[in-house]
Amino acid sequence: MTNQSHRLERDDLGSLVLIDHAGTRHVGVYPVRAFPITAIEAGIGLMDSSGKELCWFPDTASIPQNELELIQAELATREFMPVIERIVKVSTFATPSIWDIQTDRGPTRIRLKGEEDIRRISGNTLLISDANGLQFLIKDSTALDKGSKKLLDRFR
Template sequence: MSPYQKPHTLERDCLGRLVLIDAAGNRHEGIYPVRAFPITAPGAGISLMDASGKELCWFDSVSQVPEAELGLIEQEMAAREFMPVIEKITQVSTFATPSVWDIETDRGPTRIRLKTEEDIRCIAGNTLLIVDANGLQFIIQDSTQLDKVSKKLLDRFR
């Protein structure tokens, strides 16, 4: 057990919010899980935070999360970490920004608007994070694995 892990219980309240009951019996409502490294090491380092952002509990890895709580934590993280994976870039409106991109993601085809070239960020190796004009984040897990057309279109902006 990590030094930040203390005996606790995790449950959902009647409103569907996560509640952590600590070893002293205190109820912390509206808690949320946060990954330390959501993109580069999603299975390492998970913190349970209270509504004001204070860390209540730390797990060095997903494997340390009690099995009964893991499902609740994964459900909460899935809702908070919505980040579609770009699988293909089919078309761009112009090679200058702002531009409109037609893309295919793991959640289906969509259209995004890229405000500036700085909205494409290399975060680790060949992994790219793209933020559209609405603030939604999309990820390209390995830009070297894109098809030839997608690579050519992407290279115009990098």
Template sequence: MKKPSLIRDSLGRLVFIDDAGIEHIDVHAVRAFPITAPNAGISLMDSAGKELFWFASLAAIPEEDRALLLEELAAREFMPVIEQISSVSSYATPSIWVVQTDRGETRLRLNGEENIRRVAGNTLLISDANGVQYLVRDSSQLNKQSRKLLDRFL
């Protein structure tokens, strides 16, 4: 019996080697709770969506495999975090928002108030017209202007 491990093959695909030594090619890492508990509950899935292995937390993953897993998760998950709302074109929807994110300034189109969802507590998920999801980790931590603009839509 071998210890389960992760490698990349020559094509750059993630490969999971289970405890029996069987190689599962082109596996995908998926977080169980990407917003509320990003460091807990990570599953390795095969290309058909079947779970191959479960990690209770990132801390449970050997350090040599953790880097590969985090790299895979970063490629899969694209969710900019809104740090500031600079302006909105109109208080009626649809409206264009100019926001500062952890990835820089961008513009998003909000089609309706229903595209702002409260996830847990003060955590919000905002979907733009192109289907990109933006995260507001804690709306109470936004600056005063950002909270004032956001409150018009909540």
């Protein structure tokens, strides 16, 4: 179903509710990005509790502002991918190693098991998986400060 004639709201329990063009209420819908790392503004689907797509938006510009705010709030509770802004220090240039990093959510320490845990997603975008399975994003490795780039280059 495309985004023709529907309404999105929250119920009294805080769940997202999609009221489709036929007036059917779908309680507990959740948004899913088509490209959560490489094109976050493109393609968002609203899914029902069984994973069936109920509504599709080709991009965020096609979503009415009040609904976009609901979708973004819901995505914020579901998505957790801190962005690495700076690599402060690494314990050793061999793996496993401990990294002290600065993220968009504050400072933290991660453990890198192996060099294969640093993956290029597209262009200069990197995805780093720590030993606990958490994912950290470097949006543009060329935009990091000189010290961070130097540390990162030792592992790629």
